[in-house]
Amino acid sequence: MGRTTSIVTGVDFVSIPTRDLTAAADFYENVLGLERSSAWQRPGEEPLGIEFETGTVTIALIAAEQVGIPFQPHEVPIALQVDDVAVARAELEARGVQFKGEIVDSGVCHQALFEDPDGNSLDLHHRYAPRAARA
Template identity: 60%
Template structure:
């Protein structure tokens, strides 16, 4: 069932990913995950990485003066093959929180960035119906 009110939201521009160590986070998102860095402003305490559908804004909230916070929700990173992507990340030192999960419509593999922000590799292989 859809909304009955006309939406004023037209998309998601970025998702904030807090860090306590910008350089470590930049290395993780750029070198380990292999995401394209589109902005890097260490003097402003942030960097941005492109996923193809949404920008990840990696920022140091304490040094920005807005206080510490952490993400509680997973960011699902789309991959074409969860097993292959997981194997690559494991070779790069990423530790996963258990085996790859098969929901019956998608595969998911859960892990975290160096700050503990929850991430997962995701691939839908069947229709939502």
């Protein structure tokens, strides 16, 4: 069976729902230290979304209920790449972030799970083993 050529060329952004866009933006900018790149809104209204850059994929905070989407936090974590999970965790703990359990060593990466103010699951992640070659 032949392989179909992908029409997808990348991932532009990942949406994260929020009930309080201002509080969420403060967390992503001032606690995680991400660069705010844009905000979007309907003319004359409060912002509906604020975007942050991670270096690889944009995180788009979305005021879910204001755009007609029932709010439901992500329960499966979004992995945020860091150079050293233990160091990044200690820095975030100093900024008031509480983690869910200890650092996990999967045999190929280290991870530490936590949540944003809306309960969206996030993961500090560092892959230390090379990826296996594809067949």
